[in-house]
Amino acid sequence: xxxxxxxxxxxxxxxxxxxxxxxxxxxxxxxxxxxxxxxxxxxxxxxxxxxxxxxxxxxxxxxxxxxxxxxxxxxxxxxxxxxxxxxxxxxxxxxxxxxxxxxxxxxxxxxxxxxxxxxxxxxxxxxxxxxxxxxxxxxxxxxxxxxxxxxxxxxxxxxxxxxxxxxxxxxxxxxxxxxxxxxxxxxxxxxxxxxxxxxxxxxxxxxxxxxxxxxxxxxxxxxxxxxxxxxxxxxxxxxxxxxxxxxxxxxxxxxxxxxxxxxxxxxxxxxxxxxxxxxxxxxxxxxxxxxxxxxxxxxxxxxxxxxxxxxxxxxxxxxxxxxxxxxxxxxxxxxxxxxxxxxxxxxxxxxxxxxxxxxxxxxxxxxxxxxxxxxxxxxxxxxxxxxxxxxxxxxxxxxxxxxxxxxxxxxxxxxxxxxxxxxxxxxxxxxxxxxxxxxxxxxxxxxxxxxxxxxxxxxxxxxxxxxxxxxxxxxxxxxxxxxxxxxxxxxxxxxxxxxxxxxxxxxxxxxxxxxxxxxxxxxxxxxxxxxxxxxxxxxxxxxxxxxxxxxxxxxxxxxxxxxxxxxxxxxxxxxxxxxxxxxxxxxxxxxxxxxxxxxxxxxxxxxxxxxxxxxxxxxxxxxxxxxxxxxxxxxxxxxxxxxxxxxxxxxxxxxxxxxxxxxxxxxxxxxxxxxxxxxxxxxxxxxxxxxxxxxxxxxxxxxxxxxxxxxxxxxxxxxxxxxxxxxxxxxxxxxxxxxxxxxxxxxxxxxxxxxxxxxxxxxxxxxxxxxxxxxxxxxxxxxxxxxx
Numbered sequence: 175x176x177x178x179x180x181x182x183x184x185x186x187x188x189x190x191x192x193x194x195x196x197x198x199x200x201x202x203x204x205x206x207x208x209x210x211x212x213x214x215x216x217x218x219x220x221x222x223x224x225x226x227x228x229x230x231x232x233x234x235x236x237x238x239x240x241x242x243x244x245x246x247x248x249x250x251x252x253x254x255x256x257x258x259x260x261x262x263x264x265x266x267x268x269x270x271x272x273x274x275x276x277x278x279x280x281x282x283x284x285x286x287x288x289x290x291x292x293x294x295x296x297x298x299x300x301x302x303x304x305x306x307x308x309x310x311x312x313x314x315x316x317x318x319x320x321x322x323x324x325x326x327x328x329x330x331x332x333x334x335x336x337x338x339x340x341x342x343x344x345x346x347x348x349x350x351x352x353x354x355x356x357x358x359x360x361x362x363x364x365x366x367x368x369x370x371x372x373x374x375x376x377x378x379x380x381x382x383x384x385x386x387x388x389x390x391x392x393x394x395x396x397x398x399x400x401x402x403x404x405x406x407x408x409x410x411x412x413x414x415x416x417x418x419x420x421x422x423x424x425x426x427x428x429x430x431x432x433x434x435x436x437x438x439x440x441x442x443x444x445x446x447x448x449x450x451x452x453x454x455x456x457x458x459x460x461x462x463x464x465x466x467x468x469x470x471x472x473x474x475x476x477x478x479x480x481x482x483x484x485x486x487x488x489x490x491x492x493x494x495x496x497x498x499x500x501x502x503x504x505x506x507x508x509x510x511x512x513x514x515x516x517x518x519x520x521x522x523x524x525x526x527x528x529x530x531x532x533x534x535x536x537x538x539x540x541x542x543x544x545x546x547x548x549x550x551x552x553x554x555x556x557x558x559x560x561x562x563x564x565x566x567x568x569x570x571x572x573x574x575x576x577x578x579x580x581x582x583x584x585x586x587x588x589x590x591x592x593x594x595x596x597x598x599x600x601x602x603x604x605x606x607x608x609x610x611x612x613x614x615x616x617x618x619x620x621x622x623x624x625x626x627x628x629x630x631x632x633x634x635x636x637x638x639x640x641x642x643x644x645x646x647x648x649x650x651x652x653x654x655x656x657x658x659x660x661x662x663x664x665x666x667x668x669x670x671x672x673x674x675x676x677x678x679x680x681x682x683x684x685x686x687x688x689x690x691x692x693x694x695x696x697x698x699x700x701x702x703x704x705x706x707x708x709x710x711x712x713x714x715x716x717x718x719x720x721x722x723x724x725x726x727x728x729x730x731x732x733x734x735x736x737x738x739x740x741x742x743x744x745x746x747x748x749x750x751x752x753x754x755x756x757x758x759x760x761x762x763x764x765x766x767x768x769x770x771x772x773x774x775x776x777x778x779x780x781x782x783x784x785x786x787x788x789x790x791x792x793x794x795x796x797x798x799x800x801x802x803x804x805x806x807x808x809x810x811x812x813x814x815x816x817x818x819x820x821x822x823x824x825x826x827x828x829x830x831x832x833x834x835x836x837x838x839x840x841x842x843x844x845x846x847x848x849x850x851x852x853x854x855x856x857x858x859x860x861x862x863x864x865x866x867x868x869x870x871x872x873x874x875x876x877x878x879x880x881x882x883x884x885x886x887x888x889x890x891x892x893x894x895x896x897x898x899x900x901x902x903x904x905x906x907x908x909x910x911x912x913x914x915x916x917x918x919x920x921x922x923x924x925x926x927x928x929x930x931x932x933x934x935x936x937x938x939x940x941x942x943x944x945x946x947x948x949x950x951x952x953x954x955x956x957x958x959x960x961x962x
Contacts, residue, residue: 178225178277182218182362193220194300194360199504203478212477214500217288218295218364219281223302225274226335226358232271235264236355239339243354248345251553251573258341265336270328278331282324282363289365294440294447295321296502297330299337300360316340319398320366320440320447327363334361342572349576367502370439370448371494373462374399375409376589377471378507379479379486382597383537383588383628386667386739387485389427390414390472393589394462396453397437399489399502405566405583405590406450408433408533408606410461414472415738415806423807425472426465427738428663428731431717432587433606434458459716463492470499478504508598517671520625521948523638529614530582532607534630535593537668539623540580540602541636546616547574561622561632563614567592575599580622582610582632604630627664644951649673650958654935655942658740658950659921663689663732666739669947673954676743677736678869678944679814679921682750682795685732687760690725694791696762697721707762722794729798730806737808744810746846746869746921746944749795751816753778774874774883779817779848780827789830796834804835809842814869816848821857824864838866846917850874855903858910868911869944872922876900895924896931908938917941929956 185193185201193201197220207213230236239261246257270278285295297318316337318330337343338359347354367374375394380387393402393409401407411430419425434453441449463471471490478501479486489503520539542561547553553574556562562578564571566585575581575595583592586605596603602624604610614620614632621637624630657678660669663685686694692711696703700711700721715724737745753773757763766787770776777785783792803811813836818824828838828845838845847854847861850871854861858868872895877884879900884893894900904920911918919942925932926949935943936957945953 176277178222178228178274179281180220180222181281182220182364185220191302192222192224192360193362194223194302194358195505196298196300196503197360197362198300200362200364203481203501203504207477207481213474214498216365216367216500216502218285218362220300220363221274221278221331221361223358223360225277226360228271228274229268229335233268235268238264240355243344246344248348248573251341254341254345254573255550258339258344261339262336265339266332270332275328278328279324282327285363285365294319294366295327295330296362296364296366297321297327297334298362298364298503299334300362301338301343302358302360317400318447319400319438320370321363322447326447331361331363335359345573345576364502367491367500368493368495369491370398370437372492372497373397374489374491374502375402375462377475377488377490378589379475379488380507381413381667382507382593383535384668384671386670388416388738388741389667390416390419390475391588392468392471392475392490393432393587394490394492395432395434395437396457396462397439398448399491400448401436401438401450402587402589403489403591404568405586405592405605407436407585407587409587409589410434410463411587412468413735414468415734416472416476417741418738418806418808419469419472419476421807424465424469424805426468426731427735429461429717431459431461433608434462459713461717467492467499474499474501482506517644519642519644519948520623521640521642522621522623522625523640526621526633526635526637528631529620529634530604530607530610530632531629532582532604532610533586533588533593534624534626534628535581535588535596535603535605536600536624538600538602539621539625539639540578541619541621541639542579544582544614544616544618544620546611546614548611550574561620563610563616565611566590567595575601580604582607582614582622584608584610602630604632607632627662629664642948642951644672649951649954652954652957654940654957655919656950656954656957657743657746657919657921657942657944659926659944659946660736660740661685663735665947666736670739672947672950674740674743674950675942676810677740677745678919678942680733680736680745680747682729682733682748683752683756685729686750686752687756689732690728691761692721692725693757693760693763693766694725694794695766695788696760697725698790698794703762711761726794726798726801729795730801733798733811734802734806734808737802737811741808741810744812746812746814746919747799748814748816748848749783749792751779751848774877779819780815780823781817781819783815784823784826784830792830793834796831796836800835803841803843812844812846814846814848815865816871817850817874818847818861819851819853821860821864824861828864844917849907850878850922852879852903855906858907859914862910862914862916865916867917868907868919870904870907870918870920870922872900872904872920872924875903875922876924879903895922896928896934901934904935905938908935908940911941912939919944925953929953932957 190198377392392412395409409432413427485507487507545560546563558577561580563582581603621633655675659679661681661684718724754767755773758767844866847865849868882889921944925943926946
């Protein structure tokens with residue numbers, strides 16, 4: 175348009191020096207990605223860096239600002255707050271130069287001509303050093319929503335200009351080595367998306383915690399997006415598998431219902447353009463967007479990533495009027511995309527009482543004295559090495575966050591500002607705890623662990639932990655396949671970064687216990703349960719519709735997350751192997767489980783599957799597997815049956831799988847048997863007629879061969895997988911599989927605990943060893959002859 179204003183359709187990434195990173199990115203998408211409908215971006219205009227500098231030169235404003243900043247030590251947080259407030263006041267009081275004000279009016283009138291006068295506007299900041307690949311200025315400057323009328327737009331531009339000098343922005347520029355005078359600001363005036371009556375959120379084109387590149391991670395909540403960005407709500411979360419989506423198949427791997435307690439909407443009256451209101455409890459229990467919308471967002475995210483050729487951090491909004499999804503910001507992801515090929519593993523050596531828990535950010539552990547801070551007025555209380563505990567953080571908290579050994583907040587999800595800054599600083603953070611400021615005592619020593627999956631824990635006391643560093647590019651060739659034992663889907667993306675050749679044992683029990691938590695029969699017979707039990711279960715299943723659907727879909731989520739993380743390598747999934755006492759611990763479990771004297775050799779495994787009383791539950795497991803293999807197309811999933819006592823059980827369970835659409839050999843499906851009873855080794859040749867191979871379970875094989883209970887303190891010291899009798903059983907099973915040309919691996923604890931046993935198994939002709947993730951690298955190096 176002119177030297178002061180540019181239409182967003184006119185700008186592109188090469189114009190960062192004119193309109194800043196955020197506005198340049200909007201223009202880049204409008205010019206290159208909206209014509210074919212792959213991405214939808216609202217239009218608008220941007221003020222230029224020239225307009226901003228001319229404004230600062232007006233009435234000697236820049237000279238006063240620079241003189242004040244020259245005297246500032248940004249680590250003196252109280253002085254920083256005073257200086258920032260003074261500069262912002264000066265900016266708000268200084269009028270725009272006449273030529274710039276006229277240009278602003280002309281551009282606004284054109285917007286009204288294009289979109290009508292009933293539309294409101296978002297006025298966003300865009301710094302010329304913002305959203306560059308090596309730095310994240312996310313959220314440092316102001317965004318003003320639902321701005322109506324020319325006078326209010328002018329006032330909002332003033333606020334945006336002033337926000338270049340909020341406390342965090344000043345401190346960040348100093349710490350990153352940016353000269354204050356070299357950073358300019360552009361104000362973007364963009365058509366509002368009516369997400370106040372829809373939903374909004376943030377998405378990344380990788381997993382923010384592990385750096386896993388094959389997923390789009392989406393967060394969302396009701397209302398305007400500021401609640402998600404600021405961390406004021408615990409949002410819904412979704413993971414979408416990129417290769418599956420590209421193949422045109424259902425691709426949502428995992429869903430998580432967030433609290434979504436509040437939302438920001440347009441204000442009905444008063445001076446403020448927006449207000450925060452409570453979300454009805456009924457709405458909180460449901461997802462803010464459906465699977466079709468989740469996948470459409472992922473398509474837009476993948477198109478943006480493909481255009482920019484790098485992982486992206488994207489803000490989205492669902493318009494409640496037209497029902498369409500829009501992209502309102504896109505910037506490079508600046509943390510995981512810069513991670514090197516050295517893997518760090520933090521591991522707690524012991525655990526203490528849990529004071530609070532929430533969403534983990536990163537995978538590190540930090541310990542220190544807890545400082546419960548309820549306002550910035552108390553910022554001096556936080557000393558280097560302390561653990562910051564607060565309700566939520568905003569951009570002004572950055573100077574304190576830099577001092578902290580760990581950060582804990584009551585509110586926020588994994589894409590809020592606290593999470594973004596914690597990742598950037600490399601500091602462990604647990605967000606969305608709900609009540610940490612109440613349950614964590616001020617001044618008490620605590621340990622903050624983000625090394626246990628998606629859930630982060632705040633433990634009482636300073637607990638010992640260790641850090642392992644793995645150079646991923648220097649793994650030698652091993653004489654066998656080195657696979658992994660994985661139970662927790664929340665850690666699958668992280669575990670998949672460890673060198674591996676697939677998953678030799680994926681445990682269904684962890685998914686049922688932690689992601690479902692309800693006995694399958696209680697879900698099948700929900701209508702017959704007592705009202706109090708129905709109420710307890712009803713809150714869990716609400717987002718999924720029907721109780722049966724809840725079981726199948728949650729199971730499919732857990733399975734598909736592990737299978738996608740390790741694709742295209744094989745993932746051998748063991749069907750549920752709960753014992754009756756373990757099933758009884760699930761909600762409603764005591765209604766259906768017998769009391770057995772010795773559950774370890776009781777109603778479990780194949781005998782449970784084929785029993786009339788449990789068969790409908792097993793059929794739900796089969797349905798989940800079929801969805802992952804056939805509907806999602808993740809054919810690297812294989813099936814394993816545990817605890818098969820007799821040949822009759824083997825024949826019956828293989829037939830039952832076939833009846834449920836899991837036929838051996840169809841579409842490459844392999845059905846493996848857990849070889850864990852002496853009868854399996856003695857009749858190995860006969861059992862192999864029904865199965866495509868063995869996976870040796872050394873734990874139960876050792877107990878049942880030696881006739882001991884390893885949980886009994888009286889005989890536990892005699893438990894040893896290297897006992898000659900046990901090794902003879904293993905040798906028989908391996909030899910039989912080799913004779914028949916079928917798969918044989920081991921997934922028990924033995925090789926993880928005893929590298930010499932792993933070496934012996936190699937000599938016997940084992941095809942693979944499946945290890946606990948923390949022992950993979952050491953055992954791999956041992957087998958390759960590089961570690962003794």
